[in-house]
Amino acid sequence: MLLLPAAALCCLCSALVAMAAELIQDDLTLTRRVGEKVSFSCRGTQQCSSNYVFWYQKKDTETFRVILDIDRSSGQVDSGYNHPQKDDFSAVNKQNGCELQIKSVKLHHSASYYCSCWIGGNSYLIFGSGTKLYVTDEPVAKPVASVYPAAPGARLEGRSALLCLASAMFPPVVRFSWKRRKENGPLEEPPPAETEQLELRESGRAAAILLIHQPENSTYDYICYVQHEGGKAEAPPVPEAPAPAASRPPEREPTDLPAVQQADLSVSVSFQSQCRVKLLLLLYSVLIVKSLVYCCGLSLLMILRNKGPSTNCTHAD
Numbered sequence: 001m002l003l004l005p006a007a008a009l010c011c012l013c014s015a016l017v018a019m020a021a022e023l024i025q026d027d028l029t030l031t032r033r034v035g036e037k038v039s040f041s042c043r044g045t046q047q048c049s050s051n052y053v054f055w056y057q058k059k060d061t062e063t064f065r066v067i068l069d070i071d072r073s074s075g076q077v078d079s080g081y082n083h084p085q086k087d088d089f090s091a092v093n094k095q096n097g098c099e100l101q102i103k104s105v106k107l108h109h110s111a112s113y114y115c116s117c118w119i120g121g122n123s124y125l126i127f128g129s130g131t132k133l134y135v136t137d138e139p140v141a142k143p144v145a146s147v148y149p150a151a152p153g154a155r156l157e158g159r160s161a162l163l164c165l166a167s168a169m170f171p172p173v174v175r176f177s178w179k180r181r182k183e184n185g186p187l188e189e190p191p192p193a194e195t196e197q198l199e200l201r202e203s204g205r206a207a208a209i210l211l212i213h214q215p216e217n218s219t220y221d222y223i224c225y226v227q228h229e230g231g232k233a234e235a236p237p238v239p240e241a242p243a244p245a246a247s248r249p250p251e252r253e254p255t256d257l258p259a260v261q262q263a264d265l266s267v268s269v270s271f272q273s274q275c276r277v278k279l280l281l282l283l284y285s286v287l288i289v290k291s292l293v294y295c296c297g298l299s300l301l302m303i304l305r306n307k308g309p310s311t312n313c314t315h316a317d
């Protein structure tokens with residue numbers, strides 16, 4: 001009876017090792033004009049079990065396509081993968097990594113680019129997070145970041161939530177991260193066991209909802225950081241406890257604002273409202289899932305207890 005769980009545990013551990021390992025691509029996006037040069041970096045290749053690092057191209061309407069591979073030991077590049085633009089690309093080794101390069105960017109190069117290699121004795125492929133290339137004349141615009149209490153006053157089993165909103169940026173790709181500070185203490189990373197995050201995106205703006213598992217008397221202030229090609233934006237710190245009504249975003253459009261500003265404010269408030277509704281759905285979904293897991297686990301224990309030590313489905317006569 002113990003053989004199956006042991007085998008399943010072994011497979012699960014191997015899968016978790018593969019999931020934990022990841023190549024590092026620091027750039028979320030890169031914006032270039034036609035004719036400019038671009039380089040995509042990939043770090044962490046020292047964990048690869050083979051000498052070869054692969055580069056893939058992923059367009060929105062297509063699957064992953066291999067562009068080339070580069071030998072980490074010799075720097076030799078192999079472009080024999082029949083990629084239609086293989087002559088546009090080159091690769092070079094760097095310290096603890098490598099780079100994919102395009103000497104002259106064209107519109108058809110707009111895509112996401114991923115590095116990859118084998119680990120675990122060539123048993124698993126690991127990938128970088130990807131870098132998306134935008135080929136356009138539009139200038140890069142740094143996001144505006146702000147934080148609000150999400151669903152103020154709603155606390156379920158000691159949980160509260162914060163909403164971090166990023167808007168007015170180009171390209172529209174951002175990455176959210178959080179830090180916290182207790183009174184005048186140093187900044188620290190929130191423990192993963194005490195937080196959960198949900199991200200929402202729509203045209204021109206994005207939001208991250210941080211679900212915090214903290215008692216009501218928590219004294220931490222939380223700071224939201226938004227990573228972007230134009231630079232890192234930092235939202236003012238807010239306490240974990242729900243803020244008073246005066247600090248929340250306005251629910252009505254002021255009558256003394258120009259029409260354009262009223263329209264922008266209306267869109268922003270609408271997006272925040274959508275985020276808060278989805279937050280409440282997330283809170284209740286977490287509670288429901290935990291209840292189902294508890295019930296299923298209890299039922300399984302009862303079944304195993306009633307069956308006894310035998311592993312057969314029927315008893316021999």
